[in-house]
Each structure stands twice: as structure tokens, then as C-alpha cells.
Amino acid sequence: MGRIPGIKELTFEASKSSDRVGGLLLKPEGAFCALLFAHGAGAGMRHPFMEKMSQKFAVHRIATFRYQFPYMEKGTKRPDPRPILIATVRSAVRKAVEELPDIAVFAGGKSMGGRMTSLAAAESPLESVKGLVFFGFPLHSAGAPSTERAEHLKKVNVPMLFLQGTRDSLADLSLLKPVCSNLGSRATLHIVEGADHSFHVPKKSGRTDEEVLEELAGVIAKWGE
Numbered sequence: 001m002g003r004i005p006g007i008k009e010l011t012f013e014a015s016k017s018s019d020r021v022g023g024l025l026l027k028p029e030g031a032f033c034a035l036l037f038a039h040g041a042g043a044g045m046r047h048p049f050m051e052k053m054s055q056k057f058a059v060h061r062i063a064t065f066r067y068q069f070p071y072m073e074k075g076t077k078r079p080d081p082r083p084i085l086i087a088t089v090r091s092a093v094r095k096a097v098e099e100l101p102d103i104a105v106f107a108g109g110k111s112m113g114g115r116m117t118s119l120a121a122a123e124s125p126l127e128s129v130k131g132l133v134f135f136g137f138p139l140h141s142a143g144a145p146s147t148e149r150a151e152h153l154k155k156v157n158v159p160m161l162f163l164q165g166t167r168d169s170l171a172d173l174s175l176l177k178p179v180c181s182n183l184g185s186r187a188t189l190h191i192v193e194g195a196d197h198s199f200h201v202p203k204k205s206g207r208t209d210e211e212v213l214e215e216l217a218g219v220i221a222k223w224g225e
Contacts, residue, residue: 006058012095014070015087018080023067023092025099026054033104033224034063035133036096038089038113041079044072049110049198052210053135056217062224063103065096069113079112082119089120090127097128106224108133108161111170111197115149122155131159133220136197139171139179150179153187161188161223163216165195190219 010023024045027034035057039045045066054064069088071080079085089107096105107121107129108114114134120126140146153160162180164171173191180187192212194205199212 008099010095010099012067012091014073014091015084018070018084018088019073021068021070021073021088023065023095024054025063025065025096026058027063027100028058028061030061031063031100031103032061033106033130034065034096034100035220035224036092036105036107036109036117036129037064037066038092038107038109038117039066039069039072040109040111040113040136042077043110044068049213052213053217056213057220060217060221062217062221063100065092065099067092067095069116082116085112085116086120086123089117093126093129104130104224106131106133108135110135111138114138118156118160119152121158122152125157129158131161131224132156133161133163133223135163135216136168136199137162137164137171137176138197139176142169145172145175147175147179150176153179153183156186159186159188159223161190161220163190163192163199163219165192165197165199165201167194167196170197188223192216 008025011020014021107117180189194201
């Protein structure tokens with residue numbers, strides 16, 4: 001996908017032990033809030049899912065700040081050690097707040113990006129971040145149901161929105177539902193019928209992937225009001 005009109009390209013220092021990384025800011029006219037949007041483990045900030053979601057958000061007057069983790073910026077496939085990933089989240093938050101001082105900021109991301117954001121928030125509150133958004137929270141590895149990865153969520157003190165497909169192999173809903181329930185009013189779970197971890201839906205569902213992305217954008221816009 002080509003460059004989106006109105007995108008502002010930025011760079012910032014990811015952590016003390018890594019080089020600078022890139023970011024993409026899309027702020028539509030009249031934006032009422034912004035989402036700090038981290039990528040998943042296997043695809044960077046320019047992945048079609050990330051770009052399409054940013055465009056959908058813009059229609060709802062939501063600004064997006066996508067950014068790279070250092071390993072992705074370098075073109076390698078192996079994710080950075082957790083401390084570097086978490087430090088990058090914190091650096092990205094500071095950059096987003098600097099660029100968007102007058103609107104509410106939410107943070108999160110796709111799969112690993114969302115989880116690293118929540119791990120950072122569990123360690124200590126993220127500056128000015130009003131809530132967290134997870135696009136397919138990776139509760140466990142495929143074929144290995146567990147809730148261990150959700151333990152840290154108990155320490156997150158801002159509202160959390162979980163967007164999860166019924167066919168997501170990385171989040172057994174019979175496990176995720178109780179996790180969200182135990183988090184009380186801080187957690188909202190939105191289930192997308194038929195969607196997998198990438199929010200793809202089969203043709204027999206009667207829906208298109210595009211319609212699913214529009215659904216996600218609408219849910220987040222309403223939740224962030």
C-alpha cells in the first residue's frame with residue numbers, strides 16, 4: 001500500500017540501548033482522541049492491517065501514531081528483549097503526547113504490540129494515557145491454552161478494551177472471558193464473530209474483512225468518547 005496523504009513521518013529514540021525508530025502520525029481534522037498503535041511480532045507499522053485501520057480511525061476523527069520496535073526498524077525477524085520493547089512503548093508514549101498535547105491519548109496495538117503496552121502500563125502508569133486497546137490480545141501460544149500472560153493485567157489501572165475474534169487461535173474465549181470479568185469495570189470485551197487472530201473472516205460468514213475493520217473502528221470510537 002502506498003503512502004497515505006496527511007501522514008507525518010517522525011523518528012524518536014526507542015531506548016537507551018537502541019537506535020532511533022520511525023513513527024507515522026495521522027491526525028484528521030477535528031480529532032478528539034489519538035491511539036498509539038503498536039505493530040504485532042511479524043509485521044511492522046506499514047502492514048496493510050495497520051494502514052487500513054489508521055484510515056478507518058481517521059474517518060471517526062481518531063488520530064493514530066504508529067511506530068516501529070527496534071528489531072523491525074532494523075529489518076530482523078526476532079523481536080527485541082522485553083525490556084527494550086517496553087522501553088520503546090514508553091518512548092513512543094512520550095513522543096505521542098509531545099505531538100498531540102491537546103487531545104486524549106489511548107495506547108495499545110496488534111497482538112504483541114498490545115501486550116507490550118499493557119506490560120509497560122503494569123510496571124508503572126503510562127504518561128497521560130487514558131486507556132489501552134488490544135487488537136487480538138495474545139493470551140497464549142496456539143494450541144497451548146493458558147492465562148499466565150494475563151496476570152499482569154491486574155496491575156493496569158486504566159480502562160482496557162479487548163477486540164477478539166471467535167476463531168483467534170491465540171486467545172481461547174473460554175479463558176479470556178473470565179480474565180476480563182475478573183478485571184471488573186476496567187475491562188470491556190468486544191467479540192467479533194468468525195474473525196481469526198488477523199481479523200480475517202471466511203466468505204461463508206457473509207461479511208468482508210473490510211466490514212470487520214469498520215466495526216472495530218466504530219467500537220473504539222464509541223468506547224473512547
